[in-house]
Amino acid sequence: MxxxxxxxxxxxxxxxxxxxxxxxxxxxxxxxxxxxxxxxFILMTSFKSTTDVITKPFAVTKMMLDNYAVAWKLGHVAEYFLNSAIVTVVTLIFQLVITIMAAYAFGKLRPRGHNALLLLYLTALFITIEMTTVPVFMLLKDLGLIHTRWGLILPYTASGVVMGIYIMTNFVKGLPKEVDEAAVVDGASLFQILIKIDIPLISPVIATVVIINFQHAWSEFYWALIAVKDEALKTLPLGLINFQSEYGSDYGVLAAGLMILTIPVLIVYLYCSKYFIEGVAVGAVKG
Incomplete structure (x- = not known):
């Protein structure tokens, strides 16, 4: 041995x-x-009475499930939630269509001058929303879109597509060309190749863009405060300001409203998380 x-x-x-x-x-x-x-901590607070929040901040002696019902109905959170859902979903649809088409053109078709055009387009990353507030407001006012949902959807769409195109273009550049060439031989059109072949391949980076843009559109407050005054059109972050002034002393109900704002972001992230790291890593390195 x-x-x-x-x-x-x-x-x-x-x-x-x-x-x-x-x-x-x-x-x-x-x-x-x-x-x-x-x-x-906010989740735990959302189930407390006001007395428990003050006297026992780290314990729950009585579960106040009614806090969510009060926030949803009496606090008009349901209306704000619906407005945010409409604005966010429409914004994401527009952003994905624009981002996928532009990234496919820059990363796969590569027309003459595409690098210069992409570089020019990416300079928008250095322009903050504060720098464009006045001109965008005046433009939308002239178009009659201020105090409408479109006054939120269009700026949100524009602010989210630049980063999405940057990430997705680098990902698309790494897609195998042999698959597309085989599809062309079989008689597939450019649109069929994009829909049936390339979009499934770039699903990780699509999930990454969805997470980033969903969080921004769902939680955005600055532009919504400027562009929307009608109570019936306020989004959830904006509506929670009025909610806080009305229920500021009822910390349990206020925490319930904050959790309603947070839960959709957590759901989207958890659903897309299996693609998130892969999409960020590949999109940042490839190209």
Missing amino acids: FKTEISPTGRHSSNAARAIAVVGQLALGIVALLTLYPIL
Whole structure:
């Protein structure tokens, strides 16, 4: 029988690697806890009475499920939620159509001068919404779109497509050309190739763009405060300001309203999370 000996140097390096892995996992756990704690605290607060919030901020002695009913009905959160849903869904549809078509042109078709045009287009990343507030407001006012849902949808669409095109173009450039060439030989049109072949291949980056743009359109407050004054058209972030003034002393109901604002973002992220890291990594590196 032969005995395999492990050198002290090998044991020490193995132990060191194991210790580094444990420390890394602990660090990631602490970061995750610090990130999730505010959400968990608001969730816990949303089930409390006002007395429990003040006297027992870290405990729940009585579950107040009615807080969500009060926020949804009496606080008009249902109307704000519907407005936000309409604006966000329409915005995402427009953004995806524009982003996919532009990224396909820049990354796959590559017409003459596409690099210069893409570079010019990406300069919009350096322009903030504060810089364009006045001209955009005047333009939409002349078009009669201020104080309408379109006054939110169009600026939201424009603000989200630039980053989406940047990420998606780098992803599209890495798609195999052989599949498209085989489809052309079989008689497929350019539109059929895009819909049936390329869009399924870029689904990871599509999910990434959806997460980023959904969060922005759903939670945006600055432009909504300027462009919408009609109470019936206010989105959820904007409507929660009135909600806070009315239920500011009822912390449980107020926390319930905040959770209603947060839950859709969490659902979209969890649904698309399996694609998110892959889409960001590939889109940032390829090209």
